Amino acid sequence: MNPARRIRDEIAASIQSGEWRPGDRVPTEQELAARYGCARATVSKALGELAASGLVERRRKAGTFVAHPPVHSAVMTVPDLAELIAARGEAYRWDLASIAAEDSGEALCPGPALRIEGVHMAAGEAFALERRVIALGEVPAAAEADFAKEAPGTWLLGHIPWTQARHVIRALTPTRREAALLGIGTGAACLELDRTTWRAGRVVTHVRQLFRGDRFDLVAEFNAGP
Amino acid sequence: MNPARRIRDEIAASIQSGEWRPGDRVPTEQELAARYGCARATVSKALGELAASGLVERRRKAGTFVAHPPVHSAVMTVPDLAELIAARGEAYRWDLASIAAEDSGEALCPGPALRIEGVHMAAGEAFALERRVIALGEVPAAAEADFAKEAPGTWLLGHIPWTQARHVIRALTPTRREAALLGIGTGAACLELDRTTWRAGRVVTHVRQLFRGDRFDLVAEFNAGP
DNA sequence: TGCGCCATTATGTCTAGACATAATATGAGG
DNA sequence: CCTCATATTATGTCTAGACATAATGGCGCA
Structure with missing residues (x-):
């Protein structure tokens, strides 16, 4: 040794x-x-x-x-939804609902932006809603991508290397419209994941995903040492 | 340089x-x-x-x-609730509801265990429910601790150094009893945090915390590089 | 007593060289 | 053309020593 x-x-x-x-x-x-x-x-x-x-x-x-142990920190893995669902052995599909170019990405990024909405499907049922804004100034190639064929998250993974991200996770009940899209009742709890992604200090994309609470949970692990 | x-x-x-x-x-x-x-x-x-x-x-x-960037991983900080609430400028209080010794900690740990239930209060209102099992075989000192005075999580932080942990986070709607304890309706979404803590491969404690969805969210960050 | 300076000391960083290890590329032989 | 042995090469690890740096504890001075 x-x-x-x-x-x-x-x-x-x-x-x-x-x-x-x-x-x-x-x-x-x-x-x-x-x-x-x-x-x-x-x-x-x-x-x-x-x-x-x-x-x-x-x-x-x-x-x-x-050292004194950290209060509590853990490494959370946020998988690509296509991979996650495939790993469960279910068929994955991305349904694009709308896509539009905007002059300003809802105050998140100064320049022009692409606004995308759609649904991630697992085994033919809605798994998660997604609403995303992509800063075209940072990712010009996104204007040429076909987001009807490939989910924007999956496309970005292959085109934007090495970014920083901030996730906010919370529980909430869906609006009537969201519940209808997810195929659940308005009283069912959902997990919301809000992720903002930066590169070199500038926002690349912002995404809000709404998961069916009965279908998804996040796992985070902490292992001290090397 | x-x-x-x-x-x-x-x-x-x-x-x-x-x-x-x-x-x-x-x-x-x-x-x-x-x-x-x-x-x-x-x-x-x-x-x-x-x-x-x-x-x-x-x-x-x-x-x-x-390297190819990780799919998505982020460091989540799970703060000690006493600290979190104090940082918000609200008064923190721990209300012990019940404490009991068991022969076997619900199949999690083989030996005797301590089962604790209580409520974390912020500014006089319920903030989170907690149900915890502590393996007395791993933490004999817990038998002497006064969990009416100090929340078990806070006590453990000061007594158990360097553990591994696994967190599972999900959204759900509370049971009638839980909703009553939290002071919310049964239709309100809650964030559930399930944490199992090990030391040297043996379970030290298992805790389930149920947060009011409108009062709490988790933040996780990912920053590549040194 | 109290304040500030300084020697001590443990870590921080670096060098030049050596040998170990493992994976690739090459060449020989079938 | 394919396969296997071998030479090459980039990283991995280690050494012995040197100097840098910064914080601490104590000493001297007021």
């Missing part, structure tokens, strides 16, 4: 088992180098990785300490 | 701006070392950090490549 990996994993185990508690001091790089019989740079790399993963905190002169 | 940091940031900028597209080949360590006038180890560190953050992918012999 690599010395660096071994040091990293042994220290991570000591922390996760609770043997070393938050705030505890981790031995200095020199001590660890002597204990494991390796160079200090090797220990430094191992501790650097632990610090990057948030398990320890390093302060010059003070030393390395077991 | 550090050479390592400079290399890292310049490459990250090239990727995020879209100049280098997913799948593109990044110059070899030797080329970069020559270009930036530093040792290969320095370049290696920079590329290693980019790989750790998911921006590039490295394959032996093949080289370093711009």
Whole structure:
């Protein structure tokens, strides 16, 4: 086993088992180098990785300490709906309802925008409503895309690399019109996912998806360490 | 500026701006070392950090490549309710409804468990219902804690370091009893958060929180790069 | 007592070189 | 033309040492 990996994993185990508690001091790089019989740079790399993963905190002169766990954070995976539904073994279909060019994308983006509405279908039934705005200034190619054939989310995934995003998730009851489109009663709860996507500080797209509460749930996981 | 940091940031900028597209080949360590006038180890560190953050992918012999963006992942912060409500400027209170020891924590954990129910209050009104099971085998100290005074989530934060967790989020309509406790109608949508927490592979606690849909939403962010 | 400066010290970063490892590309042989 | 062994090559890891940096604790001075 690599010395660096071994040091990293042994220290991570000591922390996760609770043997070393938050705030505890981790031995200095020199001590660890002597204990494991390796160079200090090797220990430094191992501790650097632990610090990057948030398990320890390093302060010059003070030393390395077991970090205090984050309040609660978790990595949520928001799948592409086409993939999600296919993975369930159901037939996926995107039904475009309307598409229109606008001069200004509802104050989200300054320039011209494309406004798209449609329904994601799973096994012939409505799965989620989607309302999307695409900033044409950031994605000129979107003007040429055929959003009747391919869902805009799927198309964007293949055309816009490396963006930042912010998601807001909430529960609400649908309007009469939304309930009709989803094929549910107005009293049924829905999960709303609001996502704004940036690239280089400028909004690329904004999407609101409304899911049937009985058909969809989000999963988020948190695993400390490397 | 550090050479390592400079290399890292310049490459990250090239990727995020879209100049280098997913799948593109990044110059070899030797080329970069020559270009930036530093040792290969320095370049290696920079590329290693980019790989750790998911921006590039490295394959032996093949080289370093711009990674394909993840489908959609985001870091969700699940705040401690006491903190969340205090941050809103509202008075927080925890109302314990019932607490009972069980022989087996509803098949989640094999040993004895503590079952707790209560309500998180904000500004005098119900904010969220909580039903929790704590594995006494993993957290013996919980038997001594006063959960009438302090919410179990808050108590656990201070007593159980470094765990793994899995969250499931969904929208639903409350039962009559739940609606009454939350002070809302049975037709109002609620956000349900189901969290199971492990430590060293064993379940520590399981909690179900039911939020008023009109009072709470979750936020998740995704920022690529270091 | 209290304030501010300074030596100490642990981490942060870097170098130049070495060897390990794994995957690709190449060439030999069938 | 296909297959398998081999040489090449880019990354992976490590070393021993050097200097940088910043925070802490203590010392000296007011």
